[in-house]
Amino acid sequence: MSEIRDGGPFYHGTKAKLVPGDLLTAGFPSNYRPEVIMNHIYFTALSDGAGLAAQIAAIDGSPHVYEVEPTGDFEDDPNVTDKKFPGNPTRSYRSASALKVIREIHDWKRISDEELQGWRDRIARINESSRGEIIN
Template structure:
């Protein structure tokens, strides 16, 4: 496990309607490769990064960002740390332990429709490329 860069606050983006005290757990399908059930729950120290994840999450519900607290150990997300970017500039983390919802965050930046479409096209290209591996 590599050293993490910060102590939070941390954020998680989703389309689920959650309340303070709810627990987010691993075991759901990846937003990026839906055929994969994830062994970890992912979060970031950047509210807008969580917002991007919320906007890209499956489903038609409104994207939401929550401030969360890890309930156990966590590590830098190896899908972006050093594999794609040196260090952890996205401040992305993952844990096998649940995240506790602290509060909903309303002041994150929504993507323009064109930017969101560009991200969706990028993800579609990654899904089509067998080398778009996720370290699970």
């Protein structure tokens, strides 16, 4: 575990409809590569980042952003930090422990349909290349 200096609040973006008190856990398919079962649950301290993750998820449904509280240790997300970007500019984290849903938030920036398609095209290209490996 790396030393975490971010006190939150923290957010998780998903297309699942959740209520306060629900627990988000690892062990489910990746939002971007459904054939990969994730060993961690991912979250960020940026509500717009969580919203982007919810919008580009490769599952059906409406995007939701939830304020969440980690129930255990967490670390920088290696998929977007250090190995791919210096430091943690996205304030993204992962945990093998559950995240507890505090509340749904609604004041996050939604991207346009054109931007959404651009993200989906980019993810598809990454998944087709060797760069698409998820650090799980």
